[in-house]
Amino acid sequence: MSSDNPFGADNQQERPDIEWWIVGFTDGEGCFSISVVRNMTCRLGWQVQHEFAVTQAAPSRPALELLAEFFQCGAIIENRRRDNHRETLMRFSVKRRKDLLETVIPFFECHPLLTAKREDFMRFRHVLQMMQHGLHLQNEGLHAIAGITEQMNRRGRSRYLESSEAIRQPSRPRPLG
């Protein structure tokens, strides 16, 4: 049905403003996450991982392909877990720091999220900016980043901050101002 294709030439339907559709979709289903995980190959024994992801059940994979096409980075991967309805979950995922700093973050700066998820985005951006300055390679910076992760995505205590290495550090980070 050509009239069902939002990208088709059909004067009954407006052509999608894909930028703001992406903002709304991200407000609904997007996730900006930072994790501090054990990795003994890193200088401090901990690695800071960063990801922008949008998850959908498999039948909505074309919507994730729109994201991949728009951002021209990231990948669509199959999640190991399934949802409550046992459908396979797919995830559009951008992990590469350069892609986040040069593509994803500038997009959401120009097109701000309208839900409370915006606070997560601001913290995410703050951590990526800290990493640009190499602060994650120093104990104090890593401590501060771990503190920020505890405020993101309504998560609990950071494993890094619970560890003995972190407890040995003198100063607790201040929350993101």
Place this chain on the structure above:
Amino acid sequence: MSSDNPFGADNQQERPDIEWWIVGFTDGEGCFSISVVRNMTCRLGWQVQHEFAVTQAAPSRPALELLAEFFQCGAIIENRRRDNHRETLMRFSVKRRKDLLETVIPFFECHPLLTAKREDFMRFRHVLQMMQHGLHLQNEGLHAIAGITEQMNRRGRSRYLESSEAIRQPSRPRPLG
């Protein structure tokens, strides 16, 4: 921070195209639902309920207020249940048939959803159109509507279709063509 307000006059940020933000947000978090529930005050002893809803944790209530302001109908109500993180959930809800037929459905006809949720919207619209013709007041129409609900929102068997009244009906409805 004025630059953080997407509705402010700030030339670093684009003004939201609220229509397509709503489509994206609905693709992420919206729900079009039809239920056939016991109600002995109805002619057939069953009532067809219809709702368009978008649910968010309480801190994102302003995003739901945007929806209410845009559609100029519906209500923002507190859900009884809380989410996994024990935050109160809020729901923007439109239940009134006239509002669905004259406002919500025409909007999503002009601005089509881009995920598989669009199939739910098409079934939802089909049921509302059947109700406009009074088909839910006849056994056969009610049967057909209950059959459609089983295909929506990845739900299971309709309680109506499991009931003895429905089993007494001669014909099984055909799925939505």
